[in-house]
Amino acid sequence: MIHVPAEPDGPLSDAWRHCVGTGRLDLALRRDYQDSLALLQRDIGFRYLRGHGLLSDGMGIHRTYEWQGARRTHHSFTYLDQVLDACLGLGVRPFLELGFMPAALASGRQTVFWWKGNITPPADEKEWTDLVRAVLTHLIDRYGAEEVRTWPVEVWNEPNLPDFWLNADQAAYHRLYEVTAHAVKEVDDRLRVGGPAISPGADEWLVPFAEFSERRGVPVDFVSRHAYTSGPARHVPFGVHQTLAPAADLLTQFAAPRRVLAGTRLAELPVHITEFNSSYRPDNPVHDTAFHAAYLAPVVALGGDHADSFSYWTFSDVFEETGIPTALFHGGFGLLTHRQVRKPTYHLYAFMARMGEQQLARGADHLVTRHADGRVTVLAWAPVDTTGRTPGPDRHTLRLSLPVGTAPRGEAFVRRSRVDEERGNAYTAWRHMGSPRSPERTQLDILHEAAEPARSHHRLPVENGRVDLALTLARHEVTLVEVTPVHDEAPPWWDERRLLGGETP
Structure with a gap:
């Protein structure tokens, strides 16, 4: 017993509900996506939503054209406004990830995912920083400075992996971060910017990132990292199977940034785990199972000891990194399938939402x-x-x-x-x-x-x-x-033994 x-020994940490992940942002234009997000917010109520592709061509923000013999740029916010209006209307704010590179601004043709997010540095730094400033200025104009100051701004995604950043070039990422962070602060110096959004197994990037930011006087307001526990993928058609480390390994990963950065300039900054899950694959059947909910339960319950937020990747199977899903249950990351069928891990989060404050x-x-x-x-x-x-x-x-x-x-x-x-x-x-x-x-x-x-x-x-x-x-x-x-308000004459008209024994 x-x-x-x-x-109480203190308040219950709410780091688990601070943020949740999503597929690329233009998926938010779909009805199935918005219906799923509405259900999620009704039952759980996440505060922030983070996804890829804010600056990719699917959002249509960065446009170029020829006029009077010169190449010009035009910034269009048609889809951006629709996406953010939909999310804010459902009570969730954006955790902005700046990426991937618009094709017309990219220095190369290398891409990632079925939807071809460009992973190369900008061909023109000024054009890139103009784009960053234009987006943030528009957001402040539309939603107000006080609101947008609450939206974290993360620079890129997993630059330590060559699949996500050309050649995993650390120096090139530092340069991208430097010019981007300064551009963010030029719009409003109270906007919060951070990185480096590294994948598991790349903590050796953290100290050089801290040293670079100190040496160059580059603003960093938070540190971000990702966490997964799966081994190499063993492929089957339209799916994979993987080994898993014990769930406690996720908590060790959550704690890594503070441990590694102790004594550096970034030691006391907020730590955001902007992606976490068991498998890093969106086609692993383990995501759909009761095993998965029980596996992650101690992580969701205890993760706030180690990070200011840890963002489940992702809330919905409306997600297309490896292509369009081939079945309703296909091992997708989502807490929800298409058509809003709730998975066991969804219920883990819904149960957490019903826990008390102490x-x-x-x-x-x-x-x-x-x-x-x-x-x-x-x-x-x-x-x-x-x-x-x-x-x-x-x-x-x-x-x-x-x-x-x-x-x-x-x-x-x-x-x-x-x-x-x-x-x-x-x-x-x-x-x-x-x-x-x-x-x-x-x-x-x-x-x-x-x-x-x-x-x-x-x-x-x-x-x-x-x-x-x-x-x-x-x-x-x-x-x-x-x-x-129980405060029983049944009348004194109530006796279930008399339901069929008999006398009280």
């Missing part, structure tokens, strides 16, 4: 909080085996003694919501129905129904202001328990 203290206790398999109105909430998860040698335990037990109020005796109302291999798991239902690539309307209705968490309700006795809660979790289960003292 774990005795949960009555007094943290009472936490452990390897649980997190306990209290709301301002006295409700006590428990998030619990079953352990997983990342080696694949076992399926994980069929049952996992947890016993908690919870403080539920000042009344020494009485009863408490207990509400439990569960997701596991069978419950709250549309992926399992989809597999049972034959893995239809394009589900019909009736099949979609079944999948939405299958995605509902299993819910149960009962009462427990309160003794000395505490409730003993015994939980048995199924394999790969994530469960949310909400405990509220």
